[in-house]
Amino acid sequence: MGKFVYLFQEGNGNMKDLLGGKGANLAEMTNIGLPVPSGFTITTEACNAYYESSKTIPSSVELQTLEALSRLEEKMGKKLGDADNPLLVSVRSGSVFSMPGMMDTILNLGMNDETVIGLANLTNNPRFAYDSYRRFIQMFSNVVLEIDTYFFEQLLEETREQKGYTADPELTTEDWQEVIAGYKEIVKKHTRNAFPEDPKEQLFLAIHAVFNSWNNQRAIVYRRLNKIPDHLGTAVNIQSMVFGNMGNDSGTGVAFTRNPSTGEPVLYGEYLINAQGEDVVAGIRTPQPIRTLKEEMPEVFEQFIRTSQQLEQHYQEMQDIEFTVEKGKLFILQTRNGKRTAQAAIRIAVEMVDEGIIDKETALLRVDPDQLNQLLHRRIDDSAVKTILAKGLPASPGAATGQVVFDADEAEQLANEGKKVILVRPETTPDDIHGIVAAQAILTSRGGMTSHAAVVARGMGKACICGCEALKIDVKGKRFVAFEKVIEYGDVITIDGSTGEIILGEVPMIDPELSEEFQRLLGWADEKRNITVRANADNPEDTKKAFEFGAEGIGLCRTEHMFMDSKRVPIVQKMILAENFKERMEALEQLLPMQQGDFEGIFEAMQGYPVNVRLLDPPLHEFLPHKEELLVEVTRLQILDPESKELKQKEQLLKKVRQLDEYNPMLGLRGCRLGMMYPEIYEMQAKAIFYAAAKLAERSIDVQPEIMIPLVGHVNELKQMRQVVIDAANYVQAETGKEIKYTIGTMIEIPRAALTADEIAMEADFFSFGTNDLTQTTFGYSRDDAEGKFLQAYIENKVLPENPFAALDQNGVGKLVETAVQLGRETKPKLKTGICGEHGGEKSSIEFFYKTGLDYVSCSPYRVPLARLAAAQATIRHENNKAKAYTNA
Numbered sequence: 069m070g071k072f073v074y075l076f077q078e079g080n081g082n083m084k085d086l087l088g089g090k091g092a093n094l095a096e097m098t099n100i101g102l103p104v105p106s107g108f109t110i111t112t113e114a115c116n117a118y119y120e121s122s123k124t125i126p127s128s129v130e131l132q133t134l135e136a137l138s139r140l141e142e143k144m145g146k147k148l149g150d151a152d153n154p155l156l157v158s159v160r161s162g163s164v165f166s167m168p169g170m171m172d173t174i175l176n177l178g179m180n181d182e183t184v185i186g187l188a189n190l191t192n193n194p195r196f197a198y199d200s201y202r203r204f205i206q207m208f209s210n211v212v213l214e215i216d217t218y219f220f221e222q223l224l225e226e227t228r229e230q231k232g233y234t235a236d237p238e239l240t241t242e243d244w245q246e247v248i249a250g251y252k253e254i255v256k257k258h259t260r261n262a263f264p265e266d267p268k269e270q271l272f273l274a275i276h277a278v279f280n281s282w283n284n285q286r287a288i289v290y291r292r293l294n295k296i297p298d299h300l301g302t303a304v305n306i307q308s309m310v311f312g313n314m315g316n317d318s319g320t321g322v323a324f325t326r327n328p329s330t331g332e333p334v335l336y337g338e339y340l341i342n343a344q345g346e347d348v349v350a351g352i353r354t355p356q357p358i359r360t361l362k363e364e365m366p367e368v369f370e371q372f373i374r375t376s377q378q379l380e381q382h383y384q385e386m387q388d389i390e391f392t393v394e395k396g397k398l399f400i401l402q403t404r405n406g407k408r409t410a411q412a413a414i415r416i417a418v419e420m421v422d423e424g425i426i427d428k429e430t431a432l433l434r435v436d437p438d439q440l441n442q443l444l445h446r447r448i449d450d451s452a453v454k455t456i457l458a459k460g461l462p463a464s465p466g467a468a469t470g471q472v473v474f475d476a477d478e479a480e481q482l483a484n485e486g487k488k489v490i491l492v493r494p495e496t497t498p499d500d501i502h503g504i505v506a507a508q509a510i511l512t513s514r515g516g517m518t519s520h521a522a523v524v525a526r527g528m529g530k531a532c533i534c535g536c537e538a539l540k541i542d543v544k545g546k547r548f549v550a551f552e553k554v555i556e557y558g559d560v561i562t563i564d565g566s567t568g569e570i571i572l573g574e575v576p577m578i579d580p581e582l583s584e585e586f587q588r589l590l591g592w593a594d595e596k597r598n599i600t601v602r603a604n605a606d607n608p609e610d611t612k613k614a615f616e617f618g619a620e621g622i623g624l625c626r627t628e629h630m631f632m633d634s635k636r637v638p639i640v641q642k643m644i645l646a647e648n649f650k651e652r653m654e655a656l657e658q659l660l661p662m663q664q665g666d667f668e669g670i671f672e673a674m675q676g677y678p679v680n681v682r683l684l685d686p687p688l689h690e691f692l693p694h695k696e697e698l699l700v701e702v703t704r705l706q707i708l709d710p711e712s713k714e715l716k717q718k719e720q721l722l723k724k725v726r727q728l729d730e731y732n733p734m735l736g737l738r739g740c741r742l743g744m745m746y747p748e749i750y751e752m753q754a755k756a757i758f759y760a761a762a763k764l765a766e767r768s769i770d771v772q773p774e775i776m777i778p779l780v781g782h783v784n785e786l787k788q789m790r791q792v793v794i795d796a797a798n799y800v801q802a803e804t805g806k807e808i809k810y811t812i813g814t815m816i817e818i819p820r821a822a823l824t825a826d827e828i829a830m831e832a833d834f835f836s837f838g839t840n841d842l843t844q845t846t847f848g849y850s851r852d853d854a855e856g857k858f859l860q861a862y863i864e865n866k867v868l869p870e871n872p873f874a875a876l877d878q879n880g881v882g883k884l885v886e887t888a889v890q891l892g893r894e895t896k897p898k899l900k901t902g903i904c905g906e907h908g909g910e911k912s913s914i915e916f917f918y919k920t921g922l923d924y925v926s927c928s929p930y931r932v933p934l935a936r937l938a939a940a941q942a943t944i945r946h947e948n949n950k951a952k953a954y955t956n957a
Contacts (some may be wrong), residue, residue: 072114073132088303107307108136115301149267154183156309159274163302171281176204178267198244212277242356311798312392313344329409331415412438418585437911437938457573459535462568463522468509469562474501496521513539531565595939600924608669614929621677623926624904628686656752659768667760685778739779754796762804780814783827817841825888829895839905876913911938918942
């Protein structure tokens, strides 16, 4: 029989896989001497055993739980269910990774009609005892018995109205006794059973609920969003209660050792006097800032400051701490690494290096590359004229504009229709997570900066404002009122999560500026990483932005994007519709100087770094009118004006469109096949590249053009196209008298190219993997069709672990990349290899490419900082793994 239950003093912080994050931290805090209420943890393995036993708690788990309970009772000098000296406990879930909202905490477990009298006598506070009892019934009934909280809140509100009260503290002991009787009737009505009085029955029902919560809908959604494996399970933490609602010398709160929004090294948090457990995070009462605790309870505040510093030094991380003060005595209920914004993550990591708490490598590993996107988004223009409706707590920075919605389902539905929405709620609950995901931002009228909405929004990098009590929200009427201004469903507002301002209408925004700490961190990343980061850019503007973000070259310049300009489309159509070589050359001669100008701008912006130019690769029909629309127009003219010149032109155009029409255009006349059929097109582009290089050489600007032939599947295609480029280079060099250094390679995006890479390498100076098309051709998926029709269902049903167009399919597509690199370097040991698909900006894919031996990754300009950091992290992890392997050997 394995060990399924650990007392806090039996565990430690390295046992997260077994005890979950909360359990491991409670054990660690206990062992470093902090004032932690005693308790025990039922392991994640017990959760897995529960599911293996068809959702039945195994007898071994039950037996060990009772043994641990007995030892807890002995230590506390109290017994669960004892009428004179009752032990009361809290029950919390706690998985390996923090999962906000997986299950609400159950407090005061062990209360019944007898123990409530014992608690009243022990505390000499009957009102407190019965208030705690009614809280327990409501909480237990909702979380364990699955009765909607609405029914209990409705009864409580009716009681207040009947007695003329405005707030809960006005209710007397007798009032709470009436409420409790009403609560029990609600339970009996909904479950057809009496509320369970036996504390041990309560305990095991609660353990059932925790295990069941691992597979509730909101937990499944959260795991899918955050790529958390399903097999980990959740632990159960059972802890003796301490009470923050025993008077004005008691309280409860949540605090971070540093500001989780900005990273500023000051204590940040909130607390409530005479409150219990989840009151702070539930958003029912708006709490006080932690700094005011210094006036309320100065000794407790100073002890809390020292404890916070001790925790941060011990864990070498910013901590998120839950605490309770019971009659002037501080208790630490929980600590964990605090969630933070990207801005805060960077500042904290850099300043902890400066403070000597961590080293640079640790700092680099501390920042999630995906978070950097938060810093690269827009903010409100300081010069904008704003009509401010109201102001709340700035819970998560950033700004967003959208239509107001009041329901999570509506938010999801409208977002799926392509609309930008802002979710407005009195407060959010874990059941709203799908709406939070869909919304641009979240706005609540209740709750503080550690409420559910705030924590989840910060984790997702979404703007959020909480506790805006000036808003009068009518969820059913789909409106809110802010200082007599009525905002209806669908109206547009802007929120500034950095200031807490709610603004009427759309407001101008500007690009972000990168902080000094951000630049320092990326500088450390550049010192560490062993793989180059380039950018995908098709014009001088994007190239400049990429250079600003630290790109060391262009990994993909898609020349077809240069033809999309409205002034150029008619010339491109003329090229496509040409009836003979002469007509086509006339069009190409017009396009050549345009292309040359583009390349001059890109080369100059990249300041001597290499620029990889992919020759034309679109299905040609994309430049022509839509066939059905053209057919309608021809039919109309045949009826109305059958002799017109316009009709003849349209008929000729329709004929050409039909000739170019393909059943599978993405697998048709595109890429190098276009160059094979019309080599003069590739010749024009190559000349434009070389003329641009020669022009810049006159100004002593270094240029490193890399010319890429797309969609090669056979070495003979590359061989012929390579010669076209060489001939163009020779022509331009002879004409200009400028010697131009260049390389010619290919994009590997067809499985056959990967499998015959040793042959293709004979004609290639470099390989660049186009993993978007390589994924399409390997899976046999059309990306546009797959993502819209079945791919999401595949992911939800675990057919695929994740979207292969977002994160590289390492077992399939990745094997082709590995094969191509290995075969190519067998032919040319120093063959340069890179990746220019969208996977070049995704952190797990970057790590794969690093381990595969690629020389560079290339991604969109705004993902360059992310890629620089991810590349450094891949290097560090690879070196650490090699060091471990060496040590173990």
